[in-house]
Amino acid sequence: MKNGLILFCLIISFAAYANKKTMIDISDKLIGIWAMQPLSNGIANVVEFSKDGKVTNNMFYCDSLKKSYNKEGVEVSRYEVEENGVYILNLENQTIVETALVVDHINEQSMSVRQLVDPENAIRISYIRVETIEPLCRLTTYNSI
Numbered sequence: 087m088k089n090g091l092i093l094f095c096l097i098i099s100f101a102a103y104a105n106k107k108t109m110i111d112i113s114d115k116l117i118g119i120w121a122m123q124p125l126s127n128g129i130a131n132v133v134e135f136s137k138d139g140k141v142t143n144n145m146f147y148c149d150s151l152k153k154s155y156n157k158e159g160v161e162v163s164r165y166e167v168e169e170n171g172v173y174i175l176n177l178e179n180q181t182i183v184e185t186a187l188v189v190d191h192i193n194e195q196s197m198s199v200r201q202l203v204d205p206e207n208a209i210r211i212s213y214i215r216v217e218t219i220e221p222l223c224r225l226t227t228y229n230s231i
């Protein structure tokens with residue numbers, strides 16, 4: 087009985103440590119500028135995550151016919167990392183709009199996430215780490231919506 091209790095405590099401690107390590111790994115790798123592969127509708131945002139919990143979303147639209155892009159605006163929000171997800175908290179009109187991103191993969195050069203639209207649907211988005219805030223409109227491969 088005593089050995090079983092010790093084993094149970096060790097398993098719980100390891101699970102908590104692994105979860106904390108995952109959150110730290112995501113947080114550390116998330117910092118920087120990420121350009122999304124353009125969606126089929128032309129959206130090609132570039133986001134910058136900073137160490138202080140601020141995320142800046144530079145909204146771009148790719149025009150494949152004109153082979154150009156337009157900057158549609160900039161949105162500054164806060165973010166929090168929890169488990170394997172990133173929660174973006176945007177204050178609009180005194181209300182909180184929360185966006186949940188599930189991080190499926192992240193390394194030093196690339197990241198893939200699922201943006202939850204509702205409990206049963208998500209948009210899959212791929213990002214590439216970049217040095218400057220410029221959309222990847224030159225890419226011919228598009229994410230699907």
